[in-house]
Amino acid sequence: MEIKDIVNRDIVNLTNCEQEPIHIPGSIQPHGFLLGIKEGSFIIDYCSANTAEYISLFHSQLLGKTFAEAFGNEPFSELKAYVESGKMLSSTLLRTTLAGVDFVCTVHNSNGIFVFEAEPVILQKLLPSEMYVQTSQFLSYMSDTHSLKGLCQLVADGTREITGYDRVMIYRFDQDYNGEVFAESVRADLEPFLGLHYPHTDIPAQARELYMRNLLRLIVDIDYTPVPIYTLDDAADKNVDLSLSVLRSTSPIHVQYLHNMGVGATLTISLIYKKKLWGLIACHHYSPKNLTPEIRLAAQLQGHFITSQIDVRQASEEYELARNTSIAVEKMNAIQLDRAADLNSVVFSPDILKVANATGVAVLFDGQIYKNGHTPKSEEIRRLASWAATYSKNTTLVTDKLIDFLPEHRDMCQKTSGILYHSLDMNSDNCIIWFRPETKTEVHWAGDPTKSIEKDEKGLSPRRSFALWNQLVECKSKPWLQPEVDAAASYAHALQRQINLLIITLEEEKYRRLSELLRETNSELENINWISTHDLQEPLRKIQLIASRILVKEEQMPVNVQDSIKRMNDSANRMQTLLIDILKYTRLRHSQDAKEKVNMVELVEEVKGDMAEVIAEKKVSVWAENLPLVEGVPFLLKQLLSNLFANSIKYAAPEREPVIKITGSHELQPYNADDKTLYRVVHVADNGIGFEQQYAEQVFNIFTRVHTSPEFKGSGVGLALCKKIMQNHNGYIRASSQVGVGTVISLYFPAEV
Incomplete structure (x- = not known):
């Protein structure tokens, strides 16, 4: 074996x-x-x-x-x-x-x-009577002090009395696991460590992890010789995890660290709060020392008592602060905003600083800065608000050391070391910011924290010096406490609601004025339409009548005079056509006729009948197939097809006979990828002269003509009228053309729901 x-x-x-x-x-x-x-x-x-x-x-x-x-x-x-x-x-x-x-x-x-x-078994043990006294002591702690620090001090004294260690410290971690001696009970002849800080490197991450798993750690004699563990050599890499072991041997690095401190024996009890390592009860003795299991348990109960009371004590300490900030929020909520200028009354209220116990505050709204107290300059506030909006994605930002985020703005430290920022708008820099100035503090370290590792003739070792080392902390404000953060968030949300209501009110007022202006403008346009479509008709008719009478005797006039009168008559005719088209366009805008099922085949036949003479004269071929039923106003759709037919005939190619094809599809189609509505589509195609595709949207603008040659007469209203008719039918019109080939006009009618 x-x-x-x-x-x-x-x-x-x-x-x-x-x-x-x-x-x-x-x-x-x-x-x-x-x-x-x-x-x-x-x-x-x-x-x-x-x-x-x-x-x-x-x-x-x-x-x-x-x-x-x-x-x-x-x-x-x-x-x-x-x-x-x-x-x-x-x-x-x-x-x-x-x-x-x-x-x-x-x-x-x-x-x-x-x-x-x-x-x-060690004969010395905790008697039942002593256990009762200790339990009674726990209860007395609850009435003797209301602060967490006071409670920890009583526990340190009680633990030292139970265990007999030379020094008992309540050691509390910060967010970076740097430690502070929060409370201490120490032998009178020893130097106190109370208030000293220790860098996180003194307790590495894997050691903190073991403290989470094994809540009590005992070293009886720092100078012990480790005892090896043996096993049967029947498998490769055999080992046993001693994380929860009471006797587990200690890291030689930690032993050296304790040697450097002059410690002979230790007891460490983990303080776990909200599933995190909150701190330790660290007991030091300056000679070897062992404890019975009963005494170890009694000491461990002291740790459980501290962690069970953390919430209660912190709540008690924070209650008064929370009450005062809540009163300030209630007073601020009583200030109502009726206009943007009222933000001055908001920022100059003495309670707005009490909301977060700040020394300055600024509100940025619609490009205007409203500020009170000790704040940065206005331009610095604008830059800060813009940066904070981007960094926080228009949410919140709380820091007591702004220089960690903006190291290049060290000059702002004195007034702006700490900020409490809340965005008031998801799409702008509107915000409220509370400010705190720099509070220079002195941190007392047990040795220089930058020299946690020392080099000597034997190489690297844990630091030997634990002498007091003072560090001046600059560019850092007093920290924001949770009740202050909560109160600031509460008021910021209330202010955001008020500002949103103010914006809505201002928008409503603006739209009301625009509506009044629009009504006045429409009234004036109605008058202009009436003049252009009625009052101007009479002088035009007189011009046309006089011109026709003069032209009856044209053989008695010189040729140049005849020519001038004919041009005058043609101009009057064109103007009359334009006025008639404007009247049609205006009437179409007010059309509210009920829609009905329209048979496009029958409609095409009606239009062919109405235009029979010009179709015969121009030798136009018109044919239709696969035309769907559409929802629409019959006379408007007839006007639509008439205009499209007239346009195709007007712009026919002189070298070939005109052809107009009206086709449809019973398959529903979207207008574009972004439109989820489905449409019935009708295409009106011709083989005319066409136009360049770059003008495909421009041709539907009123008074716009792509072909300006005198041989193509018209007002430029026809296709604009077609577009207006399709808009009245909640549809679309689209043109596709090629010069010398022809044009296709596509009509999109919403399908039935």
Whole structure:
């Protein structure tokens, strides 16, 4: 049977300590012994090298045997009952006798291995009466102090009284896991550490992780010699996870750190709050010291008491602050905004600064800045608001150290080290910002935090100096407390609602004025339309009448006079046509006729009948196929087709006979990719002279003519009238043309729902 130890011999130094596997050291402290027992078979698979010191049996005699074979049936029955009762990792410990010696044991399951740790019974233990006194002390803590700091001080005093350590510290972490001695009870002749800060490098991440899992850590003697753990050499890379072990050997880096502090023994109790490591109860003794399991449990209960009271104490401390900020918010909400200028009354109210206990405030709205108190310059506020809107995506931003975000604006530190920003608009820089000035503070570190690693003749080692080192913190404001942040958010949302109502009111007023102006303009346009379509008709008719009478005697006039009168008559005719088209366009705008089913085939026949003479004269071929039924106003659709036919005939190619094809499809189509509506489509195609496709949209504008040659007479209203008719039918019209080939006009009628 081959036996090997599982000691981790990887070289550990300060360059790789962040990756040190401290949960599998392969060794233990010597104030007890360890067995690793296989779950199910209870075969001893791991054994520390010091068993002979406690039970006169060497590890080589124990490995490979069952627990019963090694110690007898009675201890085995006690162990099995303890495991099956579910008491592992509870406050109930296993007490048993092994090889005639009484032990108090802890047992836990580590990946299928029962880690059995035995320590000899120490006569000194906490009596029931002392346990009662301690419980009573817990209750007295609740009435003796209302602050968290006061509670921690009482717990530090109580823990030192119970355990007898030279120094007991309540150690609290910040958000970056730098530590602060928050409360301390220390022997009178020792230097106090209260208020000192320790860098996060003193407790690496993997150590903090173990503190989360194993809530109590004991080192009896810093100068101990690690005891190796042996196992049967029957598999490669065998090891056992000692994360929850009581006897687990400590990292040599941590041992060196404690040596540098002059510490002889330690007890560390984790303080877990909201599933995070809030802090530690750190107990130091300046000589070796062990505790009974009862005293360890009593000390651990002190830690549980602190964490159970954190919420209560913080709530008590924050209550008065929250009450005052809430009163300020209520007073601010009473100020109503009727116009933008009222924002002056908002920012100059004394309560707006009390909302967040700020020294300055600014509101940016519609390009205007309203500010009060100690604030940056207006241009700096604009830049800050623009940056904060982009950075926060128009939400919120809270910081007590703005320079961390804007290092180039150190000149703003004095007045603007801290800001509490709330956007008032998702699409602009409108916002409200509370300001706090720089508060220079002095942080007392236990040694220079930048020198957590020191170099000497032996290489790198943990820092040796814990002498007071003062750091001046600049460009940082007093931190924003949660009640202040909550009150600011509450008022910012209320102000946002008021501003939105103000914007809506201003928009309504603007639209009301525009509506009045539009009504006046429409009234004037109606008068102009009436004049152009009625009053101008009479002088035109007189011009046409006089011209026709003169032309009756044209043989008696010189040729140049005849020519002038004919041009005058033609101009009058064109103007009359234009006025008639304008009248049609104007009437179409007011048309509200009810729509009905229109048979496009029948409509085409009607238009052909009305235009029979010109169709015959120009030898036009007109034919239709697959035309659908559409919803529309019959006389308007007839006007639509008449205009399209007339246009095709007007712009016919002189070298070929005109052809007009009216086709349709019963398959529904969208107008474009963005339009989800489906349409029935009718195409009116001709083989005329066409036009360049770049004018496809322009041809539908009123008074617009692509062909300006005198031979093509017209007002430029025809296709605009067609577009207006399609708009009245909630449809679209589209032109597709090619010079010398012809034009296709596509009509999109909404399909039935």
